[in-house]
Amino acid sequence: MKLGYVIIYTNNVEASVTFYEKAFALSRRFVHESGQYAEMETGSTALAFVGDELAQSNVASYRKNTPAQEPAGIEVALVSDDLDAAYQRAVAAGAKPVNPPQTKPWGQQVAYVLDNNGVLIELATPMG
Template sequence: MAIQPIILTPDLPPLQAFYEQVLGATEVFRYPESGPVFYKTLKIGDAELRLVAEKADVSAPPRIALSIDVPDVDALLPLVEAAGGRVQGPPNDMPWGQRVAHVFDPDGNPVNLTQEL
């Protein structure tokens, strides 16, 4: 079994660019192969993130956050805003042994950047 997160977005290119620029995502699948794209799969490390071009209310409060393990939280924070996202605040060292920064992608989806201490 595997969990495969899918983000619905009204504007796929900036969302894809955010995950490419901040997390080094690479496109591994798109549908259709030519013409306007409806569906893409991005590879981030050993995981996959799917993006679907669909009318979506990005003003609705999010109900799910992505948590992504990264090698250096602090090094990625300057990339977030440059890629169209937003940093909620400075990173914090958590008592369970992780450094965590809360950010938002361009659609306002919460993303927790986590680093093992």
């Protein structure tokens, strides 16, 4: 097995794609004409978005992502060589600050924001 996708369910796929382009400097890899599925360029493991309508046809029920609720107990980690710039860009694009950049005991720098769907995003420098 290998990790193929991380998929975020959203009520607006296009808005999520546009947000990730602005906040995290990611490029769109694929957007389906239905507007219910998209992928971002994130390396070998794809970050994808699925519209709630399509998600509900795949999964009987789930807690919808919304900025009005606490984030789910999961995070998406994005890696950057310049954490301070990545954090500032995300916040300037509308990401909600959670924790500013700080250095962890193992030497890695990390910061946390919420995306436009209320999903917890870790911004981090590469390990080792």
